[in-house]
Amino acid sequence: MERPLSFDTTRRYVRVTGERPDGFVEFDFAVGEPEIFVEMILPPAAFAEFCHANRVERLDAAAGEGGADDWNWRLADATRTRFKPQ
Template sequence: MAPVLPPEEQLQPMDTTRRFVRLRGERGNGFIEFDFAIGEPEVFVELILGRDAFAEFCTTNQVEMLPPVAPHGAHDEPRSDWDWRLADATKTRFK
């Protein structure tokens, strides 16, 4: 017989009506870098849009704005192999 978990530990269905945006930065050319998630803020895609398109995107998707995250190294925590973003590739020289 499988153990019964308390209600707070039971899996809840994902609410796909919830949309999340976390601002990551703005480039000098006016493009906004941000993360976009549906249902779960921890699972996101990285996107870049111009200011006007970003504002329209947020309005259309009725997003919930998430607080910014601390930059890497802000808490003297070592980076792991999983602590990487696609935007980091712009600062990496590939051979």
């Protein structure tokens, strides 16, 4: 029987994806696996505190991005896209 891969919950990742005009920091946060993340927004001071408290590993904004394909999409992209029936 194959031994399952371990999931290290002590590893925390942050990938900054943008900064809003009002100063809020947009970023991805992941625990254990950088490919499985949530999108978050915090003011700069709270973001710095969050990173310190979680002892995060910073990832490059382009890390993990594939080519131009259907899966290269983020929830934040919905704010800039109009969805209407064709």
